[in-house]
Amino acid sequence: MVGLRMTRIAPRLATVAAIALIASSASAAPAGASPLGSGRAGAAFPGELDHISCPATNECWATGQDPDTLKAVMAHWNGSTWSRFHIPAPRGATETRVGKPSCPSTTLCWASAGDETPAGAHSYFRRWNGTGWSIVRLPGKDTFTGGGVACVSTSDCWAGNGTSSPPFGHWDGTTWTSVNGPSGAGQFPMDSSCGSTSNCWVVGAHSDGEGTFTEGWNGTKWSIVKTPTTHLVSRELTGVSCSGSACLAVGGNGNDNRPLAEVWNGTAWALSTTGATGTDHAGFNAVSCTSATSCLAVGAGPGGTFSERWDGSRWHLLKTPAQGTEQMLGVSCVTASDCWAVGGIPGVVGNTLIEHWNGTQWSIFS
Numbered sequence: 001m002v003g004l005r006m007t008r009i010a011p012r013l014a015t016v017a018a019i020a021l022i023a024s025s026a027s028a029a030p031a032g033a034s035p036l037g038s039g040r041a042g043a044a045f046p047g048e049l050d051h052i053s054c055p056a057t058n059e060c061w062a063t064g065q066d067p068d069t070l071k072a073v074m075a076h077w078n079g080s081t082w083s084r085f086h087i088p089a090p091r092g093a094t095e096t097r098v099g100k101p102s103c104p105s106t107t108l109c110w111a112s113a114g115d116e117t118p119a120g121a122h123s124y125f126r127r128w129n130g131t132g133w134s135i136v137r138l139p140g141k142d143t144f145t146g147g148g149v150a151c152v153s154t155s156d157c158w159a160g161n162g163t164s165s166p167p168f169g170h171w172d173g174t175t176w177t178s179v180n181g182p183s184g185a186g187q188f189p190m191d192s193s194c195g196s197t198s199n200c201w202v203v204g205a206h207s208d209g210e211g212t213f214t215e216g217w218n219g220t221k222w223s224i225v226k227t228p229t230t231h232l233v234s235r236e237l238t239g240v241s242c243s244g245s246a247c248l249a250v251g252g253n254g255n256d257n258r259p260l261a262e263v264w265n266g267t268a269w270a271l272s273t274t275g276a277t278g279t280d281h282a283g284f285n286a287v288s289c290t291s292a293t294s295c296l297a298v299g300a301g302p303g304g305t306f307s308e309r310w311d312g313s314r315w316h317l318l319k320t321p322a323q324g325t326e327q328m329l330g331v332s333c334v335t336a337s338d339c340w341a342v343g344g345i346p347g348v349v350g351n352t353l354i355e356h357w358n359g360t361q362w363s364i365f366s
Helices: none
Strands: 048-056 059-066 071-077 082-085 095-098 102-105 108-117 120-128 133-137 149-153 156-159 168-171 176-179 187-196 199-206 212-217 222-225 235-243 246-253 258-264 269-271 283-291 294-301 304-310 315-318 327-335 338-344 352-357 362-364
Touching (some): 235 258, 258 294, 283 304, 294 338, 304 352
Antiparallel strands (some): 149 156, 199 235, 212 222, 246 258, 246 283, 294 304, 294 327, 304 315
């Protein structure tokens, strides 16, 4: 697989790390943070950003990891400035990581997190309340971390199941509880998204490389739903985004090194051929949809970063300014003309990438 997230992540979320964040506000940079500025000032950022969630034009949280120290890192957008800051590691932690954040409002974000210590692995959630981040322990021994967190609202969030554990985690505004799901043995969840209270998805790949998988919530139960690539070798779904009853899942096709996209029409998944010139040896890592007719998918191609726009019927190849081995790893859109993407050069310290899409073109911010 060329340039796709599954080929570069060493630890899985179910066994990775937690962070301790400096308190911050939704309208200003966190205390002790330093601005990234614009241009290529982000070259000094101590790590790689993998995920991002933007609940408003003046609020984004991006998460990642420093490949040198294996400690979690985070960046914050307040509407005018991106800020970076050090995240203290829990005592004794040899590795920390925080997963993709899901922010249904500027005063609530959830992210799965954990740490590795000589005594073993610990999994939990991180919660943003508009003022600071705190650790929230998981109920019982469940580890709802494999597919990340997806929120419909501040009182309705789902945490994806692990690689072989059937339970899902559900947040009702007060408490996380365990909800049974279908057996997921041999599956590797990569991302999750909810378009409504009755339309949530966890997507990924079979751990043996034998195709993609999706699990859907219909408002009553979780079910495994086959896709056109369920039994095709070297296919994987790395990202999913839902708007209302419509969803778009993206990833890569290892056999012919092309982007993979599948559309949920409310009844079944169908292949959506990207097909634009320049998509050979490229793949998607993430996608963000603001409606059924407006989605932005990002990833990596032979010339570096790679992105395409979905208008509900066809794909449009976009020009991205970054070159070389840089790739876009995460994307979040507030509107069709206000999207942020993060990434870098996987495994290389100090090569963080932050780009903005204004509806017409990409610009490098860091």
